[in-house]
Amino acid sequence: MLPRAFLLFMVPIAGLAVLRPDAFETLLGFAVHRAPPAATATPAAVPAGGNGGYPAKRLYAGRDGHVRARARADGRAFDVLVDTGATIVALTWATGLDLGLVRPGMAMDAPMQTANGRVMGKRVTIPRLEVEGLAVAAVDAVVLPQGALAVNLLGMSYLSKLRRFEFAQNTLLLEQ
Known part of the structure; x- marks a missing residue:
């Protein structure tokens, strides 16, 4: 039988590892006397050396299994849902207007x-x-009419311009 003190300590740590992998990595960093990863909400920087020195980010899936990220274009920030099944980046009408990509009365083509x-x-x-600090130039996208899309989708027109991306164990690795 395991000592009670061990169980009282390990059960919350195991729960943290499952629910918040980024926080668990920070704790693990303290335990093995190495610097913890940069403090971020969900994304975490990939340690140098493990990816050949290329800029990279790890994004973690939420409880619903979806990976969300923060994007920037034209100095404006907006949320995206990563969708590897989407051929192209798809933006809501509101985001397209905010970025100056469309205006009322434009023909949909x-x-x-x-x-x-x-x-x-x-x-x-x-x-x-x-996206999370990894910039790509000249990304094809489509802006959908008001009400046609509830959330911005980060599709393959962005992802395919990265050096690589990989999804494993509820973690998406983006490498530039």
Whole structure:
């Protein structure tokens, strides 16, 4: 039988490792006398040496299994949901307006097949899209009409321009 003190200590630590891998990595850093990863909400920097020195980020899936990230374009920040099944970055109408990519009355020129059926969108190019600090130039995107999309989707038009991306054990590694 394990000592009671051990169980009182390890059960919360095991729960932390499952629920908040980023916080567990920080604790582990203290335990093995190495510097903890940079303090971030969900994303964490990949330690140098493990990826050949390329800039990289780890993003963790939420309880719902989806990976969310913070993006920037034209000096404005917005949230995205990573969608490897999406061919192109898809933006909500509100985000497209905020970034100056569309304006009211613009003709929609791109037929899109979404989970909710077919819809017409506006093809655009985002000059520079940064996701969690990893910037990519000239990203093809589509802005969908108001009400057609609830959340911005980070699709393959961004992901395929990275050096690599990999999803394993509820963690998405993005490497530039």
